[in-house]
Structures are given as structure tokens and as C-alpha cells.
Amino acid sequence: MSFFDFRVPTEIKIKMVEALKSTQNNDDKINKIVLSKEDIKTFIKKELHEFVSPETINFFSRFKISTDFIDFHPDSWKDREDHKKGINILTELSVINDVAERGVKLIQEYN
Template identity: 35%
Template sequence: MISINEFFIKQVAQPRNDYKELLDLSLIFLDGLPEGTASFKCPGLMHHTRWMAKAIYSLKIFMFRDQFSFSKREIDSLRQICTFIILIYFKVWFTCSVAIQAPNNDLQLLKKLLSCPEIQLPMLQKALKNLSAHLWYLDEELAALALFDNNVSDEMKRKMCRAISQNEQSNIIREKRYVARKLDLMSFSNKDLSEFFLKNSLKLFETFDLPCDFLEVDVSLWPNNESYKDNLDFFKQLSVVNDVAERGIALIEDYNNCLTKNEEQ
């Protein structure tokens, strides 16, 4: 079972109630209990684009499955959905707003989808198909964010630094989205972050007018290097646009509902 203590030991304030509800339900699903009183909220509206509602309701239905008349096939399918949510998508979703963890998270998610015996093959294939349309995010510039990720080992960061100075070009092409879809996904099983690093990776620092001379010293010295600390402070504050935009839209909708219930207005 995956470790999700980082999400539950410290009850970090969530920007939305459905985020917090999914956290609580996931802990209950794993035979734990959230801090305070555990309760189940009544189902509300669900739109086909709101995956969060689907995840929440799937967990609830499975927990109360004895109160429904389900066939064995339906129970098994529901169990698979819940297993996918907990094993695969849970941690990725709740860390997606952390920009410096994005490159490693994306690569590790892809590797887990390629080799996860707990999930049935049809579900994994569907997830891989959807993910393959977004592999262009794993480009050489954004990959440089992983230099500031504490989940990436020092040895891997050394390898990444060597790759920057040695690699002029890569056989992993992500210039266009349609090119990413044509890649052999199984080839990613044995890849590491260093294979996404080129000399072009330095453009990330040029774009934000930040120094990158810390790359010339050993990784063990980075915590005390002023150049590295300046970069770390900056990129830790870098926002992931999709996540921020979604929260902003929800805030605007809530505010608008306080003023009027007329959809046209």
C-alpha cells in the first residue's frame, strides 16, 4: 500500500471542501480515521467533467456496497476504480500544484501505469492513452525544475547536471503534441530524469533571469549556495496554472451565486 502519511499526519488546510472530503474518504478506505469527527456528506450534483465527484462517489458506494444490490462484476469493477484512485491518482493529484515536483511526478506516474499489477490492464491502457497526450510537458526546459525537488536523489541530480553539459540533442521529441502520442510508451520504463536534460534546459533560468552558476558546484554544496537558494525560493513559489485557474473559477462562481441565481446574469 502507498504511503499517504504526508497528507494525513498534518491536516493541511485544503482550498476546497471536496479536496478535504476525498482525503478523508481515502483514509477511511484504508481503514484509518481522519482527525475529528468522520462523516459522510450527501451526494450532490455531478458533471461529467468533474472527476473529483466521480472519485468521491466511487469510494462512498464501495464503502456502502452491502446496502445495494450489486453483481460480483459490478463490485469488482468498483473495487478497481477505488484501487486506481488510491494507488495511482491520489498522490499525483494532491501534489500537482507543486511545480518543482511536476517533472518527477509525471515520469513516475507513467512508470507506475506501465507496471502496476494491482490494476486491471484495460483501465491502465485507458489511463496511458490519456496521459500520452500530455507527454510534451516533459520537455528539456521544464525538466530543470526537478533540480529543486527533494524527492530526487543527489546522485540523480549529479547525473542531470552532467547531461546538461553533454547532451546537445535528445531522441525524445516533444515539440508537438501529436509527436508525443506516437512515442513508444514502454520505452519510458527504463528512462530517468537525466534523459530529458539538454543544454536547452538552461533556458529555464534565462527565461526568469536567474543565475545558474550553482550547477558548477557539487550537489552536496547547493543548500549553502546563494545562487541555488535564490532559484529555490523563486521556483517554490511558481504556480501551476491549471490548478490555480480552477480554484479561481470556483471562487468567482461562489461569489456570483451570492449576488444572483440568474444564469444569464
């Protein structure tokens, strides 16, 4: 998650927070992105903050990660306990696809 990635520049994190706090009604809610070949060129030019919306808060809620740190400047996040706890939670997450792929490989080897 980019809010916890030290490689994401401060300027982008500020824009991400603005997008997260945005109160605009997003009627164009998309659950799954479907792109045609023509759309790909435009899509890859999008910036990271363009993928953040008020609904992104659901990610934090789902994993019980405090969002208090977003009320402060991103340069101070690394020193905040709530941000550190978020990093720890995300570090512990297993990527489902990796786990599934390992399971399939084990089954194939076993057979």
C-alpha cells in the same frame, strides 16, 4: 524543478548537470511529447536526467535563476545562496492550471 528538489538523489543530479552541459546537437528536439500506448512502457522507464538537455537552461534564464551552482558538486548546492534564491523563486511560482481551475470554480459558484 528537480535541480532544486532535495528528494532527487545526488547521482541523478550529477547526470542532469552532464545533460545540461552536453554540447551534442539535438536535432530530435521535441516541443510536445506524443506517445502511443506501445510507447508508454518505454517512456515510464526513462530516468529523470533523460529529460534534461542544453535547452533546459532556458528555464533558468526565463526565471532569472543563476546557474552558477551547477559548477559545484550537488551535495554543496543546499548551502549556496544562488541555489537558495532559485528555490525561493520556484516556491513563489503559481501553477497556472491550479489558478485557472480555481477561477473556473469561482465562476461556476457565482453563477
